[in-house]
Amino acid sequence: MSPRPVLVLFALAGCASAHGDRLVARLVYDGNKSASQQDGLGAAPAVLPAPPTMCVEWKKFTLSNGIPLFVAERRGFPSAALRVVFATDKAAAAGVANGSGKLLELLAATYLRRPDAEEDESAQCTRSSCWIGERVSADEAGGVLDSLALSITHAPAAARSDIDRFAAAVALLRRDEDSPRLSLWRNAEVMALGLPMARRAVPEPTMAEVTQARAQLIRPAAATLVVVGDVFAGEVQAQAERAFGQWQSSRDASSAGPSSSESIGTSFVPRVVHVPNNPWPPLGAIVVRGPASSSPDAWAYRLAVQILGGGIESELYVHVREEMAAAYVPAAEVRWFPGESIAMFGGYLEREKVIAAIRVMLASVRALREHGPALDVLRGAKARLKAELQTSVSTNWLLASSLEVVGTDVRPLDPCEAAALIDAIQAEEVRAAMRVYFAEKRLGVVVIAREDQLDVWPDGLGIGKVQRRDWLGQDLP
Amino acid sequence: MAVGLSFARYAEGTDPPTFLPPVEEHRLANGLRVVLAPDQAMSDISVIVRYEAGKGDDPNGLEGLAHVTEHVMFSAFRSGAHAKLLLQAGASNLNAHTHLDFTSFEETVPPEALDLALWLEGARMATAGSAIDEKAVIRERTVAGHEYRQRGQLGFQALGPFFELEWDELYPDWHPYHLPVDALGALDRIRPDDVRAFARTWYGPDNASIALAGHFEAGHALSLIQKYFGPHSARTPPHRPLLPRLPPPGNLWLDVEALVVHPVALMAWRGPKVYTIEDRALTVAALLLGRPRGALRREFVDNDGDALRILVRQVSASAGSAFVVAVEPKAGISLADLLPAVQSAMAAFPTKLKDSDLDQVKQELSRQQRDSLETSMGRAWRLADPHGLPSWGMGDYEGIDRACVIGIMSRFLAPAERVTMVVRAATQPLYGATGVLLHRDRMAQ
Numbered sequence: 001m002s003p004r005p006v007l008v009l010f011a012l013a014g015c016a017s018a019h020g021d022r023l024v025a026r027l028v029y030d031g032n033k034s035a036s037q038q039d040g041l042g043a044a045p046a047v048l049p050a051p052p053t054m055c056v057e058w059k060k061f062t063l064s065n066g067i068p069l070f071v072a073e074r075r076g077f078p079s080a081a082l083r084v085v086f087a088t089d090k091a092a093a094a095g096v097a098n099g100s101g102k103l104l105e106l107l108a109a110t111y112l113r114r115p116d117a118e119e120d121e122s123a124q125c126t127r128s129s130c131w132i133g134e135r136v137s138a139d140e141a142g143g144v145l146d147s148l149a150l151s152i153t154h155a156p157a158a159a160r161s162d163i164d165r166f167a168a169a170v171a172l173l174r175r176d177e178d179s180p181r182l183s184l185w186r187n188a189e190v191m192a193l194g195l196p197m198a199r200r201a202v203p204e205p206t207m208a209e210v211t212q213a214r215a216q217l218i219r220p221a222a223a224t225l226v227v228v229g230d231v232f233a234g235e236v237q238a239q240a241e242r243a244f245g246q247w248q249s250s251r252d253a254s255s256a257g258p259s260s261s262e263s264i265g266t267s268f269v270p271r272v273v274h275v276p277n278n279p280w281p282p283l284g285a286i287v288v289r290g291p292a293s294s295s296p297d298a299w300a301y302r303l304a305v306q307i308l309g310g311g312i313e314s315e316l317y318v319h320v321r322e323e324m325a326a327a328y329v330p331a332a333e334v335r336w337f338p339g340e341s342i343a344m345f346g347g348y349l350e351r352e353k354v355i356a357a358i359r360v361m362l363a364s365v366r367a368l369r370e371h372g373p374a375l376d377v378l379r380g381a382k383a384r385l386k387a388e389l390q391t392s393v394s395t396n397w398l399l400a401s402s403l404e405v406v407g408t409d410v411r412p413l414d415p416c417e418a419a420a421l422i423d424a425i426q427a428e429e430v431r432a433a434m435r436v437y438f439a440e441k442r443l444g445v446v447v448i449a450r451e452d453q454l455d456v457w458p459d460g461l462g463i464g465k466v467q468r469r470d471w472l473g474q475d476l477p
Numbered sequence: 478m479a480v481g482l483s484f485a486r487y488a489e490g491t492d493p494p495t496f497l498p499p500v501e502e503h504r505l506a507n508g509l510r511v512v513l514a515p516d517q518a519m520s521d522i523s524v525i526v527r528y529e530a531g532k533g534d535d536p537n538g539l540e541g542l543a544h545v546t547e548h549v550m551f552s553a554f555r556s557g558a559h560a561k562l563l564l565q566a567g568a569s570n571l572n573a574h575t576h577l578d579f580t581s582f583e584e585t586v587p588p589e590a591l592d593l594a595l596w597l598e599g600a601r602m603a604t605a606g607s608a609i610d611e612k613a614v615i616r617e618r619t620v621a622g623h624e625y626r627q628r629g630q631l632g633f634q635a636l637g638p639f640f641e642l643e644w645d646e647l648y649p650d651w652h653p654y655h656l657p658v659d660a661l662g663a664l665d666r667i668r669p670d671d672v673r674a675f676a677r678t679w680y681g682p683d684n685a686s687i688a689l690a691g692h693f694e695a696g697h698a699l700s701l702i703q704k705y706f707g708p709h710s711a712r713t714p715p716h717r718p719l720l721p722r723l724p725p726p727g728n729l730w731l732d733v734e735a736l737v738v739h740p741v742a743l744m745a746w747r748g749p750k751v752y753t754i755e756d757r758a759l760t761v762a763a764l765l766l767g768r769p770r771g772a773l774r775r776e777f778v779d780n781d782g783d784a785l786r787i788l789v790r791q792v793s794a795s796a797g798s799a800f801v802v803a804v805e806p807k808a809g810i811s812l813a814d815l816l817p818a819v820q821s822a823m824a825a826f827p828t829k830l831k832d833s834d835l836d837q838v839k840q841e842l843s844r845q846q847r848d849s850l851e852t853s854m855g856r857a858w859r860l861a862d863p864h865g866l867p868s869w870g871m872g873d874y875e876g877i878d879r880a881c882v883i884g885i886m887s888r889f890l891a892p893a894e895r896v897t898m899v900v901r902a903a904t905q906p907l908y909g910a911t912g913v914l915l916h917r918d919r920m921a922q
Contacts, residue, residue: 050566051587
């Protein structure tokens with residue numbers, strides 16, 4: 001039946017005339033504005049020092065074919081989390097937003113992800129690794145190791161379902177090219193790493209290339225097993241040996257990951273990028289190129305990031321949200337790559353406060369770089385970072401995913417060791433990290449906004465000429 | 478001390494799973510409900526204070542007030558010196574939420590910081606209704622608008638405002654869940670006195686629950702709660718008006734021009750109240766249709782079908798619910814073609830429902846529930862709800878069988894009671910604080 005119009009309601013933004021009479025209780029408006037009962041509470045209790053970070057005791061085994069197995073026994077909750085992690089190498093990881101990056105995403109969607117699992121529950125690939133995981137009740141862990149092994153160690157047949165999954169993943173990938181956050185990240189990577197990425201320059205991978213990538217990456221030499229939960233390490237070792245221990249690389253699999261024609265360079269020329277064709281609310285961020293997670297500077301750098309953009313006590317939250325009301329959740333986000341990292345500070349910004357908010361963020365960065373953190377600020381940042389660590393190991397699933405991939409080496413997180421490293425960092429080390437990684441010449445800005453969404457033109461930031469780029473990071477005239 | 482005796486929360490025959498601790502429930506003399514689930518095997522404690530007032534209590538013309546009040550009360554807490562101390566003591570998960578029926582404030586703390594966390598929550602309750610900082614209200618009106626525009630994502634597009642628009646259409650003008658389309662416009666009318674009045678009216682101990690889960694000793698925690706919440710006077714909340722019987726839902730078609738790049742369609746039905754068997758059956762139905770390899774996903778997404786994404790969810794509240802199906806077509810596919818196909822598939826679904834699919838979904842729900850109880854915050858969430866079932870919820874869906882799902886779907890998801898909304902990109906830029914919806918055309922089918 002075709003629709004029959006009965007009413008046209010024109011509700012322009014801000015129109016206040018269309019209120020019905022919803023049946024709700026009346027509020028109590030009384031004249032006594034100092035009705036606080038706080039006096040009855042007494043003084044705030046003394047704060048005890050934060051407790052020591054909970055340690056995780058990892059047991060490491062090596063299967064007969066060389067695959068490392070890490071097991072953490074945790075009693076009290078009858079669940080287990082299992083992960084098989086495959087470290088990619090630098091060649092494979094060089095461009096997550098270009099050909100090989102698409103390849104990794106398509107590999108996860110086509111071959112690694114369980115068909116009945118949501119995207120982030122079963123398998124994912126990033127620049128540094130691919131993982132396949134399961135979260136199960138403890139008594140299912142052994143059986144799940146067997147089924148994971150079955151799906152991983154056998155080359156897939158060219159099934160119709162794989163082809164359908166590949167097609168669906170390609171369609172999603174194309175649609176997500178329109179994501180404003182993806183555009184922000186692409187432009188940040190172009191700026192910080194100098195990747196000449198573009199979908200026009202790099203053809204979309206074919207199903208055959210994805211199949212080849214599977215053969216290259218999903219091999220015993222790149223694999224690490226992690227099992228966490230209410231399990232017994234000895235039993236897990238025996239089950240893992242039975243399931244994975246006989247797995248050998250096929251002869252035709254190259255030892256290298258899928259190659260990329262693009263290499264990481266140095267950039268930050270230009271330092272201000274404006275993407276003008278924006279259909280969304282404006283986005284803006286400061287872009288910084290940071291160290292690798294294995295760098296000796298990494299924890300000092302993390303503390304600097306925490307001070308600037310880590311939660312409700314951060315500079316961004318206090319200045320951009322609470323003082324300017326210029327954003328809902330301005331925050332820092334770090335992506336770790338094999339040899340470096342990129343941090344972005346910002347987010348969706350209030351129309352007509354975009355450049356003013358970025359200016360405030362830059363001032364915070366420069367002040368921290370110049371003076372280093374005050375002691376109480378550093379103390380707070382350390383506490384928040386350690387609380388994040390504690391949260392990151394608070395469930396079996398999270399602990400199994402707290403892995404650091406350095407080259408082909410996969411290491412599970414020991415929160416005690418990390419907390420000790422954090423505690424040892426001095427204010428001067430944070431300042432030193434700021435001076436290296438937030439140096440003026442490696443500090444950039446990406447703004448995604450139509451001109452009518454801007455308070456002033458981005459060259460008002462005073463950090464150089466503005467380059468207009470498109471959604472994918474290519475120069476516009 | 479607390480009035481009323483501690484009692485076992487589990488009715489006969491509903492023993493908790495052995496890995497979960499026993500729960501105590503108490504009520505202070507001022508009406509505050511206290512729920513404690515101590516578990517020495519955990520390393521932290523989560524605290525939730527939940528007030529039984531939410532978006533459904535927004536006064537007419539001041540839609541968004543519950544949300545702005547939550548922001549202002551959270552912000553006052555955050556900016557105080559004691560919150561800094563709490564964070565330095567290792568607190569995490571500091572957050573607040575506004576739902577249709579309730580507002581909650583929560584944090585996770587190490588055992589050493591429980592005293593301070595309870596003092597701070599007690600202070601929040603004590604100051605509710607006292608003077609409100611005007612600058613904070615102006616700021617949080619803007620920030621709440623940001624949040625409104627960013628939530629409810631399907632892919633990268635924020636659909637939250639459209640989900641609210643569905644509620645607006647599903648529930649008649651007089652219903653508390655009739656969320657008006659110009660909610661963002663109403664934000665600018667909210668004044669400090671309104672925020673103060675909302676907090677004064679609803680943030681009292683006799684309209685609240687406090688739930689603690691994690692590493693603590695129950696007697697000690699109860700004495701701290703008595704110390705920090707006991708002195709607050711009861712402020713009996715006003716009676717909510719009795720709601721008339723809902724008229725049958727209509728069959729509407731809405732054309733919406735909005736801030737999207739790719740068109741989407743939403744179909745919605747008015748549903749039963751939360752915690753009813755009907756609500757649970759529709760939760761199961763949503764998964765049967767919309768989970769990966771679920772009926773709609775299999776037919777329209779997974780097997781190289783015409784949809785890029787399909788989301789199905791049952792959103793429930795105390796006075797009713799909404800069953801929503803959101804569909805994003807692939808490039809080059811018209812919603813005019815895709816929607817009838819999805820509607821036909823839904824109509825045919827009951828004949829194709831297999832017991833094995835149902836069993837898988839029930840197992841999945843049970844797994845989700847188990848996983849949510851691994852953290853102290855997950856447990857505290859479950860316990861804070863005063864209307865919840867007297868259990869940890871592990872067996873909530875056991876009684877749902879095939880006939881039940883088919884019967885409830887046929888009763889609540891009838892084509893004649895469907896609100897269909899097609900959302901397409903605006904043909905001109907949308908300006909102003911409310912720039913989400915440009916206009917809507919309503920048509921009866």
